[in-house]
Amino acid sequence: MNANLLFEPNQLIIKIPSPEKILIIYNPISSAGNTEALANKLDEELAFHGKIVEVLTSEKKTKGYTRITEKIAANDLIVIVGGDGTIRKLLDLINKTNTPIYAIPGGNESLFARSYEMTTKTDDLIQAINSGTCLQQFYGLISGKGIKGGKPFFHMASMGLDSLTVKNIGKRKGPLNDSIYIWHGLKALCSLHHPTVSASVDGQPVIDHESGYVIVANNSAYAKNLQLVPAANPSRSELILGFLPGARHQHELVKAMKILQRKPAKLPMRYFSGKNISCTLHEKSYPLQVDGDYFRNRDIEAERTIEFSASPKPIRVLIPPFFSTSCLSN
Numbered sequence: 001m002n003a004n005l006l007f008e009p010n011q012l013i014i015k016i017p018s019p020e021k022i023l024i025i026y027n028p029i030s031s032a033g034n035t036e037a038l039a040n041k042l043d044e045e046l047a048f049h050g051k052i053v054e055v056l057t058s059e060k061k062t063k064g065y066t067r068i069t070e071k072i073a074a075n076d077l078i079v080i081v082g083g084d085g086t087i088r089k090l091l092d093l094i095n096k097t098n099t100p101i102y103a104i105p106g107g108n109e110s111l112f113a114r115s116y117e118m119t120t121k122t123d124d125l126i127q128a129i130n131s132g133t134c135l136q137q138f139y140g141l142i143s144g145k146g147i148k149g150g151k152p153f154f155h156m157a158s159m160g161l162d163s164l165t166v167k168n169i170g171k172r173k174g175p176l177n178d179s180i181y182i183w184h185g186l187k188a189l190c191s192l193h194h195p196t197v198s199a200s201v202d203g204q205p206v207i208d209h210e211s212g213y214v215i216v217a218n219n220s221a222y223a224k225n226l227q228l229v230p231a232a233n234p235s236r237s238e239l240i241l242g243f244l245p246g247a248r249h250q251h252e253l254v255k256a257m258k259i260l261q262r263k264p265a266k267l268p269m270r271y272f273s274g275k276n277i278s279c280t281l282h283e284k285s286y287p288l289q290v291d292g293d294y295f296r297n298r299d300i301e302a303e304r305t306i307e308f309s310a311s312p313k314p315i316r317v318l319i320p321p322f323f324s325t326s327c328l329s330n
């Protein structure tokens with residue numbers, strides 16, 4: 001799809017022709033439990049408005065989408081009905097094909113959809129389609145020894161209580177909900193130990209064999225408005241490393257309280273920003289969570305270095321006309 005730019009080619013906002021061919025991909029096991037019904041409703045409404053629509057179920061693994069690369073490229077818009085994990089698996093393909101994306105919140109948090117004020121309302125999607133306004137947004141890539149290619153993420157990757165929790169949830173099948181996360185989070189809290197890491201940003205050492213909570217963020221959105229890395233911004237081609245040295249159980253209790261209050265955590269974290277971040281894990285192996293998923297279903301091994309970088313070019317995110325871009329362009 002050719003874009004008519006509102007500003008210069010490297011600007012945040014672009015205009016595209018109103019999408020006519022639309023591919024809907026829904027995750028049948030997303031926590032909302034109604035993604036199939038939502039996808040079918042969208043199909044009917046969009047067809048009523050003269051759009052050419054196809055509906056597919058999501059793939060369990062990223063490589064499953066390679067079979068439909070040409071189908072994705074042939075459509076003017078991809079609508080995801082699901083959570084952040086479903087979107088993460090499609091980031092590289094929609095980047096490669098330049099196909100815009102829109103998300104219908106269907107996951108436990110659906111941070112992507114809520115970041116752009118996307119809702120389950122069909123009218124909001126139709127308004128976005130008619131408007132044809134896209135944001136150019138960067139995402140993160142994870143690479144390193146034993147990792148084939150760059151593994152994408154849009155929000156964050158972290159080592160701490162959240163990564164221990166998602167590992168505990170692990171290979172559970174079926175929809176997830178808040179109670180499941182709370183139960184496994186309490187189990188993780190009982191055995192919590194933080195990793196010992198060294199890290200550098202754009203080649204400059206910033207952490208040397210320190211123990212604490214680690215998060216590499218591309219977006220400030222976090223569970224229940226916690227905002228552990230409030231300056232992270234997908235409109236900029238850089239990532240932010242957040243580190244809480246000497247993290248303790250009481251810090252997790254503060255996070256839990258702030259989650260209940262839906263307020264930012266405001267923990268005494270140290271922050272570093274750059275295009276390339278490397279993190280070496282020392283002593284024990286440790287799980288990494290990426291956009292709410294247990295990374296590759298295996299722990300990062302001791303003395304292994306993982307690299308984080310910003311994507312070379314942005315993806316296109318179709319936004320509702322009522323969404324304010326001021327918070328993303330700062």
